[in-house]
Amino acid sequence: xxxxxxxxxxxxxxxxxxxxxxxxxxxxxxxxxxxxxxxxxxxxxxxxxxxxxxxxxxxxxxxxxxxxxxxxxxxxxxxxxxxxxxxxxxxxxxxxxxxxxxxxxxxxxxxxxxxxxxxxxxxxxxxxxxxxxxxxxxxxxxxxxxxxxxxxxxxxxxxxxxxxxxxxxxxxxxxxxxxxxxxxxxxxxxxxxxxxxxxxxxxxxxxxxxxxxxxxxxxxxxxxxxxxxxxxxxxxxxxxxxxxxxxxxxxxxxxxxxxxxxxxxxxxxxxxxxxxxxxxxxxxxxxxxxxxxxxxxxxxxxxxxxxxxxxxxxxxxxxxxxxxxxxxxxxxxxxxxxxxxxxxxxxxxxxxxxxxxxxxxxxxxxxxxxxxxxxxxxxxxxxxxxxxxxxxxxxxxxxxxxxxxxxxxxxxxxxxxxxxxxxx
Ligand code: KE4
Numbered sequence: 234x235x236x237x238x239x240x241x242x243x244x245x246x247x248x249x250x251x252x253x254x255x256x257x258x259x260x261x262x263x264x265x266x267x268x269x270x271x272x273x274x275x276x277x278x279x280x281x282x283x284x285x286x287x288x289x290x291x292x293x294x295x296x297x298x299x300x301x302x303x304x305x306x307x308x309x310x311x312x313x314x315x316x317x318x319x320x321x322x323x324x325x326x327x328x329x330x331x332x333x334x335x336x337x338x339x340x341x342x343x344x345x346x347x348x349x350x351x352x353x354x355x356x357x358x359x360x361x362x363x364x365x366x367x368x369x370x371x372x373x374x375x376x377x378x379x380x381x382x383x384x385x386x387x388x389x390x391x392x393x394x395x396x397x398x399x400x401x402x403x404x405x406x407x408x409x410x411x412x413x414x415x416x417x418x419x420x421x422x423x424x425x426x427x428x429x430x431x432x433x434x435x436x437x438x439x440x441x442x443x444x445x446x447x448x449x450x451x452x453x454x455x456x457x458x459x460x461x462x463x464x465x466x467x468x469x470x471x472x473x474x475x476x477x478x479x480x481x482x483x484x485x486x487x488x489x490x491x492x493x494x495x496x497x498x499x500x501x502x503x504x505x506x507x508x509x510x511x512x513x514x515x516x517x518x519x520x521x522x523x524x525x526x527x528x529x530x531x532x533x534x535x536x537x538x539x540x541x542x543x544x545x546x547x548x549x550x551x552x553x554x555x556x557x558x559x560x561x562x563x564x565x566x567x568x569x570x571x572x573x574x575x576x577x578x579x580x581x582x583x584x585x586x587x588x589x590x591x592x593x594x595x596x597x598x599x600x601x602x603x604x605x606x607x608x609x610x611x612x613x614x615x616x617x618x619x620x621x622x623x624x625x626x627x628x629x630x631x632x633x634x635x636x637x638x639x640x641x642x643x644x645x646x647x648x649x650x651x652x653x654x655x656x657x
Pocket of ligand 1: 251252253254289344345346347349372373374375385386434438439467468469470494504627
């Protein structure tokens with residue numbers, strides 16, 4: 234078989250089109266996927282892997298689900314992009330607004346980064362303020378202003394931020410620890426009246442999985458209102474994933490601007506930001522905050538997104554939560570039985586894994602977890618046909634295609650892989 238990775242490295246930096254795919258923090262070379270089948274990936278070298286990455290959370294029904302494939306095939310037959318308004322953009326915006334009480338209007342874009350970048354500019358334009366408060370370990374895409382103490386690929390590669398991000402680009406970005414109320418108050422008090430936005434992943438999933446402490450989101454809601462800043466929930470992962478109305482539904486906390494992606498696009502390049510009309514109407518062409526995109530609201534992506542949202546019922550979320558519970562309970566037991574200090578947190582339908590003796594509440598604690606043990610466990614599982622994220626700073630996404638047998642097999646593999654880790 235031709236060496237795809239060697240060819241890739243000759244023509245693509247690092248051989249990948251997104252750094253976290255490169256296996257940099259777990260070692261070894263990435264496999265190449267030929268196709269997806271429900272809960273599985275089929276690799277170019279013929280392996281069939283049980284996939285808990287599910288395109289980093291973009292797939293919730295499982296890969297190549299018929300309703301998505303048929304919707305995209307039908308849409309493609311009519312053309313791939315028009316650069317004009319289309320019916321499905323209206324239908325998708327209406328669907329999001331119907332499900333998220335705080336969202337009256339929606340702007341569709343092509344990636345989570347683009348949605349976050351637009352949300353930052355919108356918050357600054359709407360408030361006339363410059364400062365941004367973000368949380369260490371949260372990741373909002375690779376926009377300059379938020380590439381400080383970011384999670385996901387930035388954390389995976391151990392980068393302080395990124396070369397090319399100028400001090401000026403982050404001069405107005407204040408970073409505090411997740412779940413740290415005192416640090417939030419200190420930042421707000423240090424810069425009274427200057428914050429345009431408080432940005433947060435309502436359930437942090439890019440430093441590993443770290444749920445908000447009880448009352449933390451309500452605290453951020455109250456402080457944002459008190460200080461005249463917009464509360465921006467980055468729900469690219471949690472949106473339509475942890476419940477029908479994402480984190481805002483689960484925690485009953487309304488954001489001023491909400492960011493969506495992944496599930497919303499059904500695996501196609503689509504993301505969105507939404508909020509009250511009074512805020513969203515600041516966006517061009519109505520308002521002075523410019524934003525644009527050739528492929529925004531792409532007809533194939535809106536077809537996929539509508540197909541996925543149309544297929545999801547409340548019962549499906551209950552089922553996903555049951556599977557995540559079985560998975561995390563089983564993983565915790567398997568690792569404990571092998572005498573390994575590990576945590577397997579769950580946030581509704583999301584599952585996490587940290588190699589450390591006690592629960593993780595912020596980025597510093599996530600960074601203190603045993604990344605080498607994670608890497609050994611990752612390979613032990615991959616060798617047994619189970620694909621976890623190739624980074625300790627990500628999350629597991631059981632899909633509706635993962636059967637009880639799949640999860641039982643995962644736990645069996647974990648017990649064996651845990652013994653490998655213990656022996657190392
Ligand atoms: P994209 O620009 O990658 O579509 O979305 C950026 C983004 C924004 N907000 C949150 C909460 C996110 O998790 C992401 C992207 N997630 C990572 C994985 N956790 C993408 C994987 C990658 O970078 O390849």
